[in-house]
Amino acid sequence: MESLSHRSDLPWVCMGDYNEIMHAKEKEGGGVRLEGQMRAFWEVINKCQLRDLGYIGSDYTWSRKLWSRGWVRKRLDRALVSLSWVGAFPAARLFYAATSVSDHCILVLKETSYQRKRRHGPKVWSFESMWLEDARASNEWDIDKLGQWFLLDDKDAILGIPLSSTSTSDRLVWAENKSGKFTVKSAYTLVLDEQKGSGLGHCSNGMARRKLWKAIWKLHLLQKIKLFAWKAGRDILASKENLAKRKITPDGVCEFCGDAVETIGHTLWFCDHAKEVWRNSKFALPFEISATWKFLDVLKALLRCEHLRPRLLELFIATCWGIWKNRNELRAGGKGKAGRSILRNASLLVEEYRVANEPKT
Known part of the structure; x- marks a missing residue:
């Protein structure tokens, strides 16, 4: 299942008997199921980027009387779905129907008009x-x-x-106002600023910006990497600079090098952590990145060179995503990866996606 998940981005659903539970509460009777025994199941589901659809019916799909241990009941059968599948079939529900010919329930997946409050089991995306x-x-x-x-x-x-x-307690904050409160004036100012634009990052006009984004969304990259590029281009990644603006951290100084404010540009290009990755790269950018450039400035410059260096833009974005992902892993207490490993993984992602999506002859 893990191997299949990396071959296509199409919506998919995997339904049936997995012979494993996800949580201790999915079992009644018998011995206690240890967390370590369930962890492998969680990890595969996460790697496949799937989620439990939930169910309507009994809390258990399998039952059997095990002599001295009495009756044991488990939820072994389920439907695992991708986010794109949920988006394509938002009204789909999984029903558990009892049967006398098997110790498992019958699974019935169909679109319904049931209200969400009548649905049991784990919620999707909550x-x-x-x-x-x-x-x-x-x-x-x-x-x-x-x-x-x-x-x-x-x-x-x-x-x-x-x-x-x-x-x-958490509260809603409007980032375009120092007080954190939404006002019509601040929204109006924001719209005017976007229309005027400033520098390459905002593009000189709406048509140029739309053309740039259209080219980015058409790149042969995984959707999650294009989503990263979109967030970086909009300057809404959770960099320390952005977190400090929202009063989440006391300051915006990079905690890895301590030399500068952790902007998106610093994170991806100028921090020592990022420089290690680019030093190990086999390609050289056909220009020098200025300290004042935004993420979109670099993408626009790379797009101009695309006819000379095919796939350079895709490899660059995938490498930036790898740097960002590795940085978050380190921040969360993980071991992280060496620069050469990050670059190799980025190259493999680009190549594997290209091969998987090549027209069949």
């Missing part, structure tokens, strides 16, 4: 407020719960967000 309460109490994210409920990239992004030491 965030439980109690997780945040637990995190506030210990001042640490619950890594196991994040791994169970979020995609791997989402989990890394969440772990990269520092928790406040004051244990204050």
Whole structure:
């Protein structure tokens, strides 16, 4: 299943008997199922970027009387779906139907008009407020719960967000106003600034910007990497500079080198951590990146050179994504990867995606 997940970005659903449970509460009777025995199942689901669709019906899909241990019931059968599948079939529901010819329930997947409140089992794409309460109490994210409920990239992004030491409640903040409160005036100013543009990053006019984004979305890259490019281009990645603006961290200084403010440009190009990766690269950019350039400035310059160096733009974005991902892993206490390894993984991602999506002859 893990091998199949990397061959295509098409929506998919995997349904049937997995002969394993995800949580201890999915079993009744018999011995206790240890967390370590379930962890391998979680890891495969996360690597495949799938999620449990949930169910309507009994809490258990399999039951059997095991002599001295009595009746044992488990939820072994389920439907695992990709995010794109949920988007394509938002009204789909999985029903558990009892049968007398098997010790497993019958699985029935169909589109319905059931209201969400009548649906049982794990919710898809939800965030439980109690997780945040637990995190506030210990001042640490619950890594196991994040791994169970979020995609791997989402989990890394969440772990990269520092928790406040004051244990204050969350609130909505409008980033375009110093007070954090939304005003029509601040929104109007924001629109005017976007229309005027400033530098290459915002493009001189709307048509040029649309042309640039259209070219980026057409690149032969995984959707998650293009989404990263979109966030970097909009300057909305969770860099320390952006976190400091929102009062999440006390300052925006890079915690890896301590030499400068951790802007997106510093993170991806000028930090010693990033420089190690680019030093190991086999290609040289056909220009020098200025300290004042934004992410879109670099992409626009690379796009001009695309006819001379095919796939350079794709490899550059994939490498930047690898640097960002590795940085978040280090920030969350992980081991991280060497620069050569990050570059090699980026090259493999680009090549594997190209091969998988080549027209069949």
